[in-house]
Amino acid sequence: MINLWRSLRFTIVFAVLLGLLYPLLITGIGNLLFPWQAQGSMVVWRGRVVGSELIAQQTTVPWLFHPRPSAVDYAGNASGGSNLGPTNPALIAEIRRNLHVVERQNPGVTVSSIPTEMVESSGSGLDPDISIPDALIQLPRVARASGLSRSYLAGLIARYTQGRVLGIWGEPMVNVMRLNMAIVRRTGR
């Protein structure tokens, strides 16, 4: 009986400590030290939030770089992957569709040069980064559609490219939001 009472007291005391005080403490410190990150790395353009630097968004217009395929249509409130198994015919069909999209949007690209990450859906459906080959395949299209020069865009890609952490972790990549924001700022659209 005494244990029952003690368990109840523990449950309440620690719920307050770990379930309320701790998150509030982190919220306080986090917002004090890193207010931008704490609120989701939101990007503001002309007074409006246009998205998060960390969250890919639906981008189909030719003058912007496109993020990796999303199995959830870039729903920022419903993340997820396709969960298609490796031997599932639906997986091949999905990749084939994505492949056709890439081919259609970027005429002249050879299939064998298309990297798998460009046509296979990301895990979160919100992958904010693309690989350098992916960006380079899109470059001619973006240049054509945006009116920016290829060399300017190549310079942008180079500027925003992030290498591997310490040279060993992760892959060389470029953040789509940063690239596109640079294009938006430059073109003023």
Added chain:
Amino acid sequence: MTVAGSIGIVAVIAVVLLLGIPLGGYLHRVFTGARSWFEPVFDPFERLLYKLVGVNQSVRMDWKAYLRALMLVNFMMMIFAYLIFRLQGMLPLNPDHIPGMSWDLAFNTAASFITNTNWQNYAGEQSMSYLGQTLAITYLQFTSAATGFVAAIAFVRGLTANRSDSIGNFWVDFIKIHTRVLLPLAIAFAVLLVGLGVPQTLLGAQTAHTLQGGTQIISRGPVASLEAIKQIGTNGGGFFNANSAHPFEDPTAFTSVLEMVAMGVISVALIAVFGKFVANRRQARVLYVFLTTILLVGAFVVYANEAAGNPLVHQALGIAGPNMEGKEWRFGPALSSVFVAMTTAFTTGAVSSMHDSLMPLSGLVPFLFMMFNLIFGGKGVGLLNIVMFLIITVFLSGLMVGRTPEIFGKKIEAREIKLATVAMLVHPFFILVPTAIAVATKAGTSSILNPGLHGFSEVLYAFTSAAANNGSAFAGLNGNTVFYNVSLGIVMLLGRYVSIIAMFAIAGSLAKKAVIPASAGTLKTDTFAFGAVFVAVFVIVGALTFFPALAIGPIGEQLQMLSRLAGH
């Protein structure tokens, strides 16, 4: 496979070991009552908590009293979480107006988080209010890790006691693990994560007006505080549906490495704690060598298969490259692969890539790691499983050196074997029986996403993950049905508590025995020879138990894939 990727994998595991082993020294001091530098902070804080909870520090408990307190407070917390999930729609801190959960989903979720499984049949951003994320999820992520941890500490105390009944005071242990280990680590890690891009806010979802003129609703919330304890406590239940693949949970390759380190260190440290309790560093070293080797082999099996890519895709579409389906580019194939191995080895269950989309042989690794459930293993429970298999190994090999078996100077007799057998039975029973029921019934098969043998793997994975209290998923399976909510919930609860009870009973029975001094005729358990036998025993027993099911699942799928390739 790339050189950088391979070095990266080895480096992650090396960092985990380098940080985990010294941490073991600190943990040992905490649980042997030594004072620390931060005593002026810890001591008054703990006194306050003892007072609030009503704990008498001087009480010593035997295994039954300890277990009773552990079970009771777990039960209480589970009820508490269940009520929060049911009622969250009416409670504050719900800016996105998320309704309460159905009874079965609330039961499944409460069972999942109280057992440190963190299996999620809900999508966090859609079905969990901020209050649920903090007051239920974050809270249980602390206490469930603490429960496993103190269970292991108490067990080891029993193992090393000499003709004694006491295995410590549950309440003191349970509070100390929070104040001296989990909370300080979580606070530091959470603040770090915010700095690296993980949101921590009570503001509701942000509606963004996208660059091409659409709108996007971006969910956010108190993510960092949850993320920190999710990893440190080997919980794995994410704030978002995509878990650590979600850029808000794991924004960069660097945070991914940090998250892996966070989930590994305490489990790794526990082996060192174990070595210190049994006063045998060699014992810890032998375990480190073998477990690390297996972990590395697993990580590289995944990496090799993922980096090689999907041959069917290559054959059908003519593109070549690593299997990136379900993976995030910032992690790439290497970090994603080592995450797969580590999250199942440490039974965290967080995922930074979608396991359902792994190549068949890559998928075999998480299966095996969960089935073994002792490649370091989760908070404490991994250590319990290690000792359980040490007992079985000692029993078989002890006989072969001509002595009735003993472990750390304690005779292993019928009672211990009976209990260890019960603990050993838990796994096959709670994995195979529900899987068999599920795949043979409409209720079970209707949730399957992928056709063929892979669909079978989805179901097998679900129950393996639940029984091993892992929480990762072949997420194509729709678990949010009454059938899966209830069956997985029960499997998680039994998978955790039956083995804890059995192991506690072993600890109680071993504690009473006298320690027999070692002699030249004693089988040494701290040699590499014995370590090899230990590995052989759990691999063979594990393989023998699950081979038929795995043959229908990932092994069959791999062979089918090969014959399909050859057929073209």
Added chain:
Amino acid sequence: MAKESSRTISGEILTRAVWESFVKLDPRVLIKNPVMFVVEIGFAITLALSVDPLIFGGVRHPGQRAYNMTVAVILLITILFGNFAEAVAEGRGKAQADSLRKAKTDLTANRRKSSGNFESVPATALRKGDVVRVAAGDMIPADGEVLEGLGSVDESAITGESAPVIRGAGGDFSSVTGGTKLLSDELIIRVTVDPGESFLDQMINLVEGASRQKTPNELALSVLLAGLTLIFVIVVDTLEPMATYVHGSIGVATLIALLVCLIPTTIGALLSAIGIAGMDRVIRFNVIAKSGKAVEAAGDVNTLILDKTGTITIGNRLASEFIPVGDHSEQELIEAAVISSLFDETPEGRSVVDLGKEKGVSRARESYSDAENVEFSADTRMSGLNLADGSLYRKGAVDAIRRHVLERKGQVPDDLAGKTETIARAGGTPLAVIRGTDVCGLIYLKDIVKPGMKQRFAELRKMGIKTVMCTGDNALTAATIAKEAGVDDYIAEAKPEDKMRLIKAEQGQGKLVAMSGDGTNDAPALAQADVGLAMNTGTTAAKEAGNMVDLDSDPTKLIEVVSIGKQLLITRGAITTFSIANDVAKYFAIIPAMFVAMIPSLQALNVMRLTSPHSAILSALIFNALIIPLLIPLAMKGVKYRPVSATSMLLRNLLIYGVGGVITPFAGIKIIDLLLTALGLAHI
């Protein structure tokens, strides 16, 4: 009996074992062995299926009945093999029991009535406390203690030793055993047991295995085996529903075949045979273990307590040197010593005469026939001869001789004390020799360590067993002998309480202690020790207190008993490991065979390239059955034990029984499959 038991398994035993194998099919008997009981249930089901293949529904296939029947027959054979192993092991004991029973039948006894007269009653009517009279040529009717008389007894019925032994009232040789024969004189005996509890009864029960209980370790192993069986029952039971997922059905007979292949039938079938054979090996060493637990405990012993005299050293001290004192020559000393010992029949005395002869001095007894022999007494502590010419020759304890000489105003040479000290320090016993009051010198009596003891103690040390020597000698002497024999420790001037204290101290540290003893004052220590080996020549109290009795009364047997105990455990572990390791190959035979119809790609797992699914399953099952009789000799003989470090022994045994256990069935199953194919049975 002991001699008989050493011969190999006879045809008679085998015939009886075959019969027993069938008797043991009785489910009520078999249920005690859960592993084999599961096989029997499998047999019953497949038998039913071979009558009507559709009991559990399904579709009729051609040849189904024949296949089910084949599986049923192999299962039956598997059980019979297991029963046979146990029956053979028991058979040897039964044969021994029968010969013992012969010694027991039709005994009559002369019981003393309260009036003091004797009446003739059947031996079975005797109760504890009755007093009986036994005349020369009679069988002793019950275990008891000699109250009056002294006689020679033929104990060959029990010990196998044909030389008669002397039994008499008082002392440590007063216990007699029922069923033995009094050869001379007459004894009055007090019965010490009730019917059915006698030593002979106990022995019959023991060798027959009637009172056999599972030992603690055997029990633990049985639990583990039952647990493994349960795991495989789960594995196999869940296969059929899993098969429905891939749109197939496996068939009950095949599932049962898989189950039987996976559960540890090999060790399950041989476990009790191993235990019985272990006991039997002890018996063949002429040691009766009162329980299997004692044999098992012997394997675990940490500390061995041995009496010096008779165990480490040969029972008696022998003269090894003559050391003259004063101005006496060695020749004079030898002459005096030999004369003083001429009629001394003790081994010490004989050794003095022998050593003298070796040194060229011999005296004929005839020439001293008129001399008076003075026997050793506790008072004088010396013995010798009084010659007809009045001269006295004595030898005895140095201080006694010194007192004797000084009382008679004789001179004690100055170097006597020094030389005495030297001998004592070397671990010997000095005896002084005098002629009249003239001290001639000293005889150096030496303890002789039995040959090979040092090596055996070294072996024990390697096994991790500490040896402690107990002796009544002083510390100096004890240390020397201890060093010479190579024991780890010793207790000098030991009293029975010291032994008890040592045992308790060692047990307090969690150690297991073994000791041997024979005297009544050893009884408490024998009872306290984890392994107490009592000598058959010892007192009833000692024999009751110990948990083993050595019929040859050779205390060094303790060392063999330890080896046997270890061997027993190793055999158990080795066959268990072998049994489990076998499963790997069986999986590779059966799993592809089971699923090949549903998932053809799994044919890739058929690494042995077995001909057909049926031949694969039957081959695995036949291998599983055949391995039992093939391992019976190993179970009976035991795995060889050699004293090496635990880790290297583990590696060695793992290599043989673990790795070997994985590989052997791959070859075995393949060979059986080839045979089945050659015989055209592959597509049964």
